[in-house]
Amino acid sequence: MKRILLILAVFAALFATRAVAADLSAFADPQQLPAWAKPMYFDILTWLDENSQDHMSPVGMFMAADWVVKGVMLSLAFASVVTWVIFIGKMASLMLARLSMTLNYRRLDKLATLSLGDQPRLRGVVGRMAKAARKERDASETVKATNVGGIKERVSAVLVRIEAGSARRMSSGTSILANIGSTAPFVGLFGTVWGIMNSFISIAESQTTNLAVVAPGIAEALLATAIGLVAAIPAVIFYNVITRSLSGYKVMLGDASSLVERTLSRDLDSAAPAVQQTQSEPAMPHNAAITAAE
Incomplete structure (x- = not known):
């Protein structure tokens, strides 16, 4: 879409x-x-x-170019604008997401529990992870699940999906930069080839090889390649910058998921110490139980 x-x-x-x-x-x-x-x-x-x-100015060469070359130039100019818009928007989103994750990570680390209580709610990805872990813990208590390891496995599976979904949403749109960086030079080259072809056709029709006649058409054709490079070079650079930023964001997602798992484990250990102690004590023999009762 x-x-x-x-x-x-x-x-x-x-x-x-x-x-x-x-x-x-x-x-x-x-x-x-x-x-x-x-x-x-x-x-x-x-x-x-x-x-x-002025036929030698960029605007003059654009106005004098063929309609195909004009279409190529305009599409490349539009691609250049899209490249800058995606880069600025994506970097702003990454900056805000990393700031929110850092603040909520520190807040959860300070709370040391997933229980709401009177503490402020967690926001962003960390809040969704904490909510999912708390929901699974409450559901396990409702069905009276005593296997702590099973609870941790289910919470870990949910956190993995939240982490993958957040990384996928944040990386959406970067493929457009990759496509622009890889195709813009060839689109510009197509405009150049088309313009040079028209120049040779005009040479054949005018039956002259005067440089003053040939140069304007070739310059118009080469302008398409220049605009293609203007669109492609920033797209490749921005794609690499965003990819490195996304790598750091994924590391932060992993750290947040690990913190939620540790906090959940701490809550489970502190919620049922008596049950664990009862399960660890050896069962009293039947005769010994009768003697103790007497």
Whole structure:
């Protein structure tokens, strides 16, 4: 579903940007804009007009390029924006998640028990782990389960699933960076090949090999490769940075799960000391029990 939405967003951005490039006046009526936006609007129009007249500027090369090359450039520019948005959002999410986990880890370590009592509730992943462990402990008490090892095994299985789910949710979206980093150079190369092909076609039609005629088309084609590299290089760097941060986050998840298991074990040991002592004492012989009763 996310990929479908991303593809639709790409086509929408291509259509909107092409409409702006074709006729900016049809895209927005200056008279309907707020007063503070009108100077910005006319400044953008002036900047586009000045740069579009210069055929060697990036805007001029974009406006003079073929529609296929324009589509490649716009898709790569959109991919670059998506890369930065994912990186900023994912790093902010990781920072907040690690901060929350650190605070709740210290709180649980200080409480040294899973019982609620009058203590403040745990939040985030640590809170979900503690709630799951407490729920399994209460369910075992309801069915009168006396096997402490079985309780710990069931809680450990639940904590493993919570840990895996949290890591999976936090890593969602990083595959988009990997895809952009691996495909953007080739998409840019496709635009370059298409632009150079058009340049050679124009050479054949004009029947001249003058460099002044050939250079603009080749420059427009090479601009697609440059934009592809601009999109791919940050995507690869950001993917590696996020992957290292996710590795540290998974280690913190393991530490939190271990703390919940230790706290549960402590609660179980302190809740039933008499039962364990009774089970460890040897049974009194029948004759000895009669003598003691007499």
